[in-house]
Amino acid sequence: xxxxxxxxxxxxxxxxxxxxxxxxxxxxxxxxxxxxxxxxxxxxxxxxxxxxxxxxxxxxxxxxxxxxxxxxxxxxxxxxxxxxxxxxxxxxxxxxxxxxxxxxxxxxxxxxxxxxxxxxxxxxxxxxxxxxxxxxxxxxxxxxxxxxxxxxxxxxxxxxxxxxxxxxxxxxxxxxxxxxxxxxxxxxxxxxxxxxxxxxxxxxxxxxxxxxxxxxxxxxxxxxxxxxxxxxxxxxxxxxxxxxxxxxxxxxxxxxxxxxxxxxxxx
Amino acid sequence: xxxxxxxxxxxxxxxxxxxxxxxxxxxxxxxxxxxxxxxxxxxxxxxxxxxxxxxxxxxxxxxxxxxxxxxxxxxxxxxxxxxxxxx
Numbered sequence: 216x217x218x219x220x221x222x223x224x225x226x227x228x229x230x231x232x233x234x235x236x237x238x239x240x241x242x243x244x245x246x247x248x249x250x251x252x253x254x255x256x257x258x259x260x261x262x263x264x265x266x267x268x269x270x271x272x273x274x275x276x277x278x279x280x281x282x283x284x285x286x287x288x289x290x291x292x293x294x295x296x297x298x299x300x301x302x303x304x305x306x307x308x309x310x311x312x313x314x315x316x317x318x319x320x321x322x323x324x325x326x327x328x329x330x331x332x333x334x335x336x337x338x339x340x341x342x343x344x345x346x347x348x349x350x351x352x353x354x355x356x357x358x359x360x361x362x363x364x365x366x367x368x369x370x371x372x373x374x375x376x377x378x379x380x381x382x383x384x385x386x387x388x389x390x391x392x393x394x395x396x397x398x399x400x401x402x403x404x405x406x407x408x409x410x411x412x413x414x415x416x417x418x419x420x421x422x423x424x425x426x427x428x429x430x431x432x433x434x435x436x437x438x439x440x441x442x443x444x445x446x447x448x449x450x451x452x453x454x455x456x457x458x459x460x461x462x463x464x465x466x467x468x469x470x471x472x473x474x475x476x477x478x479x480x481x482x
Numbered sequence: 483x484x485x486x487x488x489x490x491x492x493x494x495x496x497x498x499x500x501x502x503x504x505x506x507x508x509x510x511x512x513x514x515x516x517x518x519x520x521x522x523x524x525x526x527x528x529x530x531x532x533x534x535x536x537x538x539x540x541x542x543x544x545x546x547x548x549x550x551x552x553x554x555x556x557x558x559x560x561x562x563x564x565x566x567x568x569x
Contacts, residue, residue: 362503370511399496400497401497408501409508
């Protein structure tokens with residue numbers, strides 16, 4: 216086995232990186248892969264609660280790096296899915312406790328024994344982000360269809376390319392099809408026009424995501440959730456399957472196309 | 483506003499506005515040249531060129547543009563009308 220190291224990042228906070236990491240981890244593991252999720256947000260540990268594993272933490276990422284425990288001891292086994300593990304972030308330290316080289320070494324130690332290593336990056340463009348990016352083979356950029364998060368995504372895409380980790384893959388999260396239809400939210404095509412990056416998934420806004428995080432059970436486990444289905448599709452695309460994009464964002468319906476055409480003067 | 487109302491009002495949707503604003507801000511972000519710096523650049527260009535030729539300063543337009551692979555500064559610098567120049 217040679218793991219693919221996949222870093223999930225965004226620039227802006229609160230767009231759904233942790234949710235994406237948890238769900239892609241669960242989805243990839245459900246497909247039969249062995250997966251390790253690493254929470255690289257030192258000091259603001261969150262992936263554990265989203266995955267529902269917060270009660271089992273003994274050691275964390277900084278313990279591994281500083282040699283207080285073996286790598287295996289810090290890996291928490293998921294309660295529902297075989298072959299899914301979490302390495303939690305330290306809660307009481309800050310990002311200077313870890314260096315990009317530490318992360319590269321950690322990834323190299325994991326690489327031979329697993330199929331996927333997912334790294335949940337902290338927000339921002341500083342040390343924590345650099346740590347998460349350093350070992351990456353592939354990078355997912357999560358954005359919401361609104362101005363500030365798309366702007367930050369563009370900045371991050373530039374930094375990823377500068378580090379020769381590109382091209383990144385884009386996930387548009389929390390899209391509201393009804394708002395896109397009304398012309399009150401950027402649609403998938405709008406975001407792609409602006410960012411010029413490969414799309415790997417569109418996740419509709421879905422209340423089930425909140426319910427799932429309340430319960431510590433990633434939404435991809437709920438087979439009635441449209442967001443869960445979208446995350447599953449992303450995992451399948453990551454595995455090389457060709458999964459068609461559905462008309463989720465409904466930005467393509469005739470009436471909204473017509474109205475935009477009229478407004479833009481037939482451009 | 484409903485879609486139908488907007489269709490006939492000719493007003494841009496907020497999504498269109500968002501896209502335009504994003505495109506503008508990203509052109510400046512990517513070039514690391516803020517609108518304020520661009521304005522200062524324009525003032526200096528006007529000063530330098532005015533040393534050599536009379537230009538219509540109010541009509542000078544310096545803008546950043548972008549296509550798929552390149553960013554460029556485009557300057558449109560009209561000369562003052564011949565009558566004004568002869569003065």
